Amino acid sequence: MPRLFSIRVAVMAVVLGLAFVLAYPTLASYLQQQAELTQLRSQVAAARERNDDLQADLARWDDPAYVTAQARERLAFVMPGETAFRVVDPEIVPDTAPVEGAAPSSELDEGLTLPWYATVWDSVQEAGAAGDNEDAPATDAGTPSP
Known part of the structure; x- marks a missing residue:
């Protein structure tokens, strides 16, 4: 009887080893792709946030008061009749x-x-x-x- 038990254990060990050898590369690839997917999702979220910020900046230029303020600040423009200091x-x-x-x-x-x-x-x-x-x-x- 002890001989059958050791053959069964050896066969089971070989089967488990073979299953590990076959499944490990697939599992490792899956885990690596999940990590890359998480990273890419965070990059997409950051790009969308930057896009929203740029759209808000672009929308500000539609306001005449903002354009006037930028002309005064960046180009040192003054309105007629004003004195610039x-x-x-x-x-x-x-x-x-x-x-x-x-x-x-x-x-x-x-x-x-x-x-x-x-x-x-x-x-x-x-x-x-x-x-x-x-x-x-x-x-x-x-x-x-x-």
Whole structure:
């Protein structure tokens, strides 16, 4: 009798081992796909939330008051008849007051008095002037020009 019992246990162990070998890759793949699915669902939820935020931002631009506020804030626009004041950080402003009619003492002072679009325009003009000088033919110092 003990011999039959050991054969049955051995057969059962082989069957269970074979079942584990066959089922483990499938189970591991299933668990990995479930983890990926959970991650992708969270990414979709985050993308939908970002989309909702962007739609809300886009809807704000339909409001004329918001457009006016953005123009005032970003571009320093003022309505006709209003006086624009610019508050400057005291750490950046020089301690000495500028003399009326005098040119700014440095490029830093000039940059503080100009709005951003004037600074951009000045840089475009400087770049154009530099490009004009590069297009001119180079002359040697020893060669006389006609």
